[in-house]
Amino acid sequence: MMMILLLILLLSFFHVTMIDYLYNNPTYYQLDAYTYESDDFRSMRLGNLIAESGPLDYDLLTSLMIEHNYDLTDVKDTACHTDRLLAVKPAEYRKLKQAYETVLGDLKFFPIPDNTNAASPPVTFENGWMDKRTYGGERGHEGCDIMGTERPRGYYPVVSMSDGIVEKVGWLEKGGWRIGIRAPGGAYLYYAHLYGYSRQWQEGDAVKAGELLGFMGDTGYSTVEGTTGNFEVHLHVGIYMKTDHEDEMSLNPYWVLKYLQKYRLKYSY
Template sequence: MELSVNLLRQMEELKKETGYSIGEQIAVFLPVFRFQMSGHEEEMNAQTLEMWDLFYTKRKKETFSHLKQSCRAIWDDLKCFPVQNGEKKMIFENSWMFARTYGGERGHEGTDLIPPENVRDYYRVVSMTDGVVEKIGWLEKGGWRIGIRSEHGGYFYYAHLSSYAKEFAVGEKVKAGDLLGYMGDTGYGAEENTMGKFDVHLHLGIYIQTERMEELSVNPYWILRFLADRNEI
């Protein structure tokens, strides 16, 4: 699925006009335009949205309900760009599923945010959403990480932290914009506090649960572009 900043801006305006959230709009337009929304901007209007929402709700209720739930889990809890200082100079690319080799051949399940300076324990990592702490602590690949489950069910994974903002507990509630920790270079080692295997950066992963998969990785790139544009970064 290819998006664009202009397309996301259009959906923000359509949200004001119709009350349909970004996630709800994407759930309708994805099947209508066969997962290629770019190029259909003129057709993505209130009339099309409401007509096809009614059609899918009546004719494909269960399937459409699952799709809508997934899209809302990804899009409808987003509030903050995940870095609070230096964000205007932060670099990130569409590197989802690029090849990685540590621990065996695999795809890169996320987007890396690269700071302007290779300095650990300086760049502030904040929660993109309200939610609940679901995972905390050391992972061999991810280093010091924290995972937040948002209200609509998205799992937001922040990895390679140098330190945490405080001693978080599983089940603890967080608000969007709350400081989670600081960007670092931890990970790629079984021993806790392994660092220096790569440059300082934040690995952001986003996952949803589906009927068939406990964790389905979602490309965070356009989500980050959306938040950067919304916050004028």
């Protein structure tokens, strides 16, 4: 009996000592130093390692992000310490993992389908997160623009990245003709500057992933509905999620779109 009690005491001491070590080890301190509402999380720097992978392993993604200070841009291997990170702050770890699942878990398709007509030029996009915008007051660009190269407004189809429910639709001064869809997991997906809709969408309509929403355009930057031509033809993609302290928080869609590029529907247009 005494031997069993001694063994329990030794194991308890070892466990506490290990947790103290991990908690004070700078490699793992990022779990406390950052939260899923930080600018580091919002930047969503998944990196090519994740963007070019298959279906996501959210424990792996969460662990890698913590260990690499929320930036996988130059990371080339998946070495991480998930069990040890979970031992330090399990609640915070799981909350961060859930945040990644909320943003990425429902996404199935890149919003611009592949054109089976080889003569059509591809679309392009760059990381323009928080670039300066001045219309309606100086602000940061909370989205990613997919540019429709060498084709007019109304040419490129726009499909839904996820299943969901139409939450907002119609004209916005800055966004032009837009549609906002709430995915099942809670992310809000915003498609702006459309030239037209595929049908007369109403708030509350159900949408399937891959369903045609409308067509890429250049509408907006005006209080007059239907205004076009104030900028180049493109699709503005925005991603938002609810947090404990704000109604909605924007995230950088760039790396998310990089990840979705391998999931493109085939259209002829």
